[in-house]
Amino acid sequence: MEKIIESTELTKTFGDFTAVNKITFDVKKGEIFGFLGANGAGKSTAMRMLTGLLSPTSGAATVAGYDVFTEQEKIKKNIGYMSQKFSLYNDLTLMENITFYGGIYGLSNTQIKERGEKLIERLDLGNIKKKLLKEVPLGWKQKIAFSVATLHNPKVVFLDEPTGGVDPITRRQFWEMIYEKADQGMTVFVTTHYMDEAEYCHRISMMVHGEIHGYGTPKELKKEFNAQNMDEVFIHLARGDQYNLK
Numbered sequence: 001m002e003k004i005i006e007s008t009e010l011t012k013t014f015g016d017f018t019a020v021n022k023i024t025f026d027v028k029k030g031e032i033f034g035f036l037g038a039n040g041a042g043k044s045t046a047m048r049m050l051t052g053l054l055s056p057t058s059g060a061a062t063v064a065g066y067d068v069f070t071e072q073e074k075i076k077k078n079i080g081y082m083s084q085k086f087s088l089y090n091d092l093t094l095m096e097n098i099t100f101y102g103g104i105y106g107l108s109n110t111q112i113k114e115r116g117e118k119l120i121e122r123l124d125l126g127n128i129k130k131k132l133l134k135e136v137p138l139g140w141k142q143k144i145a146f147s148v149a150t151l152h153n154p155k156v157v158f159l160d161e162p163t164g165g166v167d168p169i170t171r172r173q174f175w176e177m178i179y180e181k182a183d184q185g186m187t188v189f190v191t192t193h194y195m196d197e198a199e200y201c202h203r204i205s206m207m208v209h210g211e212i213h214g215y216g217t218p219k220e221l222k223k224e225f226n227a228q229n230m231d232e233v234f235i236h237l238a239r240g241d242q243y244n245l246k
């Protein structure tokens, strides 16, 4: 199957400190790939390199066929990105946000109108489309942010802890949206701290101190670490062997 992301020994150092140390992995078309790790493990740094926001120190990687060292602008045009911090404008209405981002993504006015209306219908937001975003509850904002990040049908969408602070029902709805996009062939690269969400991913990598220490399907990882669930896999990897699960 076609690989959308390929990383070989990708590394980022800040002075003497190695934040990301030789990470090697790939992500296939239409795959939901979970990028996990404890706070400070290096996830955001890796994601920033893959989205063309930060220059790597060494190694090699391509995203949607473009080189992270030399084709960062092309990468940015072919991806969607939803950052940890809510990325829409609170002082614009829903439709104004859609128009603004649609313009940034290079969509025509007709495309913006059509896709915007479809998005509003899909999320059943007709009654709030004229409200300022700041009046909309967080869970809804996250779903809107995801829809806006995929408005231009990117090959891959990067989601940095998209469901942080959101209630369980909304998280579930959010994941239904992720599945829908993946079924359409979009690749989803997602970081999360929720281990139940890790179970929803097709494959996972687990970062520990800048390195990938676990890589595979949830089933494979549970088998490898003799764990009942992803929580146990995470504890085993992130906190060392003191739990003696293996």
Ligand SMILES: Nc1ncnc2c1ncn2[C@@H]1O[C@H](COP(=O)(O)OP(=O)(O)OP(=O)(O)O)[C@@H](O)[C@H]1O
Pocket (backbone or CB within 6 Å): 014, 017, 019, 037, 038, 039, 040, 041, 042, 043, 044, 045, 046
């Ligand atoms: N610009 C920078 N200069 C120096 N050190 C940095 C810089 N950016 C990140 N780091 C360090 O690199 C390490 C990895 O940080 P990073 O933000 O990638 O981790 P993370 O896994 O995304 O954590 P979190 O889940 O908290 O977002 C941390 O120790 C951080 O302090």
